[in-house]
Amino acid sequence: MLKSITIGQFIPGDSLLHRLxxxxxxxxxxxxxxxxxxxxxxxxYLLLAVFIxxxxxxxxxxxxxxxxxxxxxxxxxLFTLIIHLFFTKGGAVLLSLGxxxxxxxxxxxxxxxxxxxxxxxxxTSLLTLTTSPIALTDALEDLMKPLGKIGVPAxxxxxxxxxxxxxxxxxxxxxxxxxxxxxxxxADFETGNVFRRAKSLVPLLVPLFVSSFRRADDLAVxxxxxxxxxxxxxxxxxxxxITMLDIFAVGISAALIPxxxxxx
Amino acid sequence: MRIELENICYTxxxxxxxxxxxxxxxxxxxxxxxxxxxxxxxxxxxxxxxQHLNGLLKxxxxxxxxxxxxxxxxxxxxxxxxxRVGLLFQFPEHQLFAETVYADVAFGPxxxxxxxxxxxxxxxxxxxxxxxxxxxxxxxxxxTLSGGxxxxxxxxxxxxMQPEILILDEPAAGLDPQGKKELFAQIDRLHQEEGLTVVxxxxxxxxxxxxxxxxxxxxxxxxxxxGTPAEVFKDAAQLEKLGLGLPQMTLLMHRLKAAGKDVxxxxxTVTAAxxxxxxxxxxxxx
Numbered sequence: 001m002l003k004s005i006t007i008g009q010f011i012p013g014d015s016l017l018h019r020l021x022x023x024x025x026x027x028x029x030x031x032x033x034x035x036x037x038x039x040x041x042x043x044x045y046l047l048l049a050v051f052i053x054x055x056x057x058x059x060x061x062x063x064x065x066x067x068x069x070x071x072x073x074x075x076x077x078l079f080t081l082i083i084h085l086f087f088t089k090g091g092a093v094l095l096s097l098g099x100x101x102x103x104x105x106x107x108x109x110x111x112x113x114x115x116x117x118x119x120x121x122x123x124t125s126l127l128t129l130t131t132s133p134i135a136l137t138d139a140l141e142d143l144m145k146p147l148g149k150i151g152v153p154a155x156x157x158x159x160x161x162x163x164x165x166x167x168x169x170x171x172x173x174x175x176x177x178x179x180x181x182x183x184x185x186x187a188d189f190e191t192g193n194v195f196r197r198a199k200s201l202v203p204l205l206v207p208l209f210v211s212s213f214r215r216a217d218d219l220a221v222x223x224x225x226x227x228x229x230x231x232x233x234x235x236x237x238x239x240x241x242i243t244m245l246d247i248f249a250v251g252i253s254a255a256l257i258p259x260x261x262x263x264x
Numbered sequence: 265m266r267i268e269l270e271n272i273c274y275t276x277x278x279x280x281x282x283x284x285x286x287x288x289x290x291x292x293x294x295x296x297x298x299x300x301x302x303x304x305x306x307x308x309x310x311x312x313x314x315q316h317l318n319g320l321l322k323x324x325x326x327x328x329x330x331x332x333x334x335x336x337x338x339x340x341x342x343x344x345x346x347x348r349v350g351l352l353f354q355f356p357e358h359q360l361f362a363e364t365v366y367a368d369v370a371f372g373p374x375x376x377x378x379x380x381x382x383x384x385x386x387x388x389x390x391x392x393x394x395x396x397x398x399x400x401x402x403x404x405x406x407x408t409l410s411g412g413x414x415x416x417x418x419x420x421x422x423x424x425m426q427p428e429i430l431i432l433d434e435p436a437a438g439l440d441p442q443g444k445k446e447l448f449a450q451i452d453r454l455h456q457e458e459g460l461t462v463v464x465x466x467x468x469x470x471x472x473x474x475x476x477x478x479x480x481x482x483x484x485x486x487x488x489x490x491g492t493p494a495e496v497f498k499d500a501a502q503l504e505k506l507g508l509g510l511p512q513m514t515l516l517m518h519r520l521k522a523a524g525k526d527v528x529x530x531x532x533t534v535t536a537a538x539x540x541x542x543x544x545x546x547x548x549x550x
Binding site: 011012174177178180181182183184185186187188202203204206207210211 | 281315318320343346347350351353356358359360361362371372375376407421422425
């Protein structure tokens, strides 16, 4: 039920990708995403496929984690493929059934679009699966620091994200516990029409809200008791450090973009 | 009703790096009229175990028989089983949700599809059973009550379904000594007067030793000891190793015995200890 949802799907490990600095990974991901959007030739796709497969191999994670990430977009991929098959025209006619024709360009574009979606999802999963949520928010805070000059509260945003991420598993656990407690009293969350089901969620959501507010209150008091005053002059337990490896990773990802533009 | 567990194993998140074997080969029979205490440290699998008793969790392997019928079977009527096996979770006050105490306690009976008249009768009886006065609390919001009262309301919510077995997961957690005493007295009364089979989950020997008829000691997901309190407490060293220890009075008796005094060691309460010591002293005088 709730167990099948993994949020902040970080899988601990000690691969090359795990050891990269989270900021470097974040920037590299952005560059790869740009590359995925500018790619326009068969050789470009091939190069990207090789690049991402190499990263997958380096991450040393079971493939099914990545496949699971793709599951929610199966329908989008199928839809994209079908639309392109039937509506993109040009090139040789491969199949024709009366007014409906499938032409070569449609097949190419359809497959390429699906590949793009796969590249996007897999490369994003590579970041979230190899980076702990805490490292990720630390990286975001650091990358957003320059925005502080124009009044963006980078530290506060990062702190909010850290807290939210920290409490997702707690809330899931709490939700599951309350759900079980109500099921023990004969509650039924699984059958009935939409309205019945929505109504059956009340005994789950009310206690969940109550405990979330209580938790938030407790946390605020605990933070104040420790003299929390926001980001000014705050040091970190884990210092972020850029190594040659990180520069290398960002460099390679950056090189992808001109390559994609050149390979036509 | 009788619940039998046969070779129950349960694994959390199998096939991931987070895999945990919570239960390993548990065999247990809970007879009608039993008063069983399940004891173990945090993480020993107590809570996981009791969630199997009403089908909230399905064992990874093994069978659970309720009155001889296998409940891991697809066709098993879990709602009927959950009605007969009442389970009160730890910190049950966190599950209260309704606008009034009455509505919250009535949640279970309503889910059973009982007529309104029967529901109100059951709610009133359940509230009285946990020591609350229905006229005073029924129309109040549960969130305006004190922590101890909220817990009683939650307990009434389970009792209103009139289960045959009552399972309580750490029912005394976070209560003050007085509240604890009252709660346990109520549970004892339910066992004696209403004839409920009781399964008590706790990490505290002190709380359960004097009332449970049978103790099941869990550690790392497997049964370490099982028997009457007297039998279990005989092996003080083993309990110590499991981080559980003896009730203070039993420990005192063990020490006296080790010092060469002639006292029984199956003693759990202050009163019984006093009698035993008086007898010992009297015996020496003569």
